[in-house]
Amino acid sequence: MRAGHRSVSVGVYSRAPEVPYVKERRGRAVKKLLLVALAAIGGLLVYRQIQADRAEQDLWTEETDSVPAGSGV
Template identity: 50%
Template sequence: MNRLLLVAVAALGAAALVKKLQDQQAERDLWAEATDDVAAGQR
């Protein structure tokens, strides 16, 4: 029973870590798009 609980906690921790990393990447992508210097080529 303890091993099952340990595996479940580890799986939840891994899932939370993956979600956090995906959210951080999405935030970086959004900022990169928002601050893209497209207008600089038109000057």
Template identity: 55%
Template sequence: MKKLLVIAALAAVGYVVYQQIAAAKAEQDLWTEATSAPDLR
């Protein structure tokens, strides 16, 4: 039972870390798009 709880806790922590990384990447992509020169082709 303890192993299952540890695995569930690790999965939850991994999911939260993944969410944080995805949010940071999305914000960086948005910032890059907002501050890049317009494509005038």
């Protein structure tokens, strides 16, 4: 063996070199996954806001109703 050069042994745990199109496909998949996750979080936030608005509207209707509940009229 010459000085300055090291021998690289290929072991069981070595990985194949990355192919550029594999990285590109993996990048697109990650972007799609992030987009789906953000859409789900956005949908959840909108749903919770709608539920809060409905609860507030129900409370407002109950408090401002001219006929008391249980009066039978």
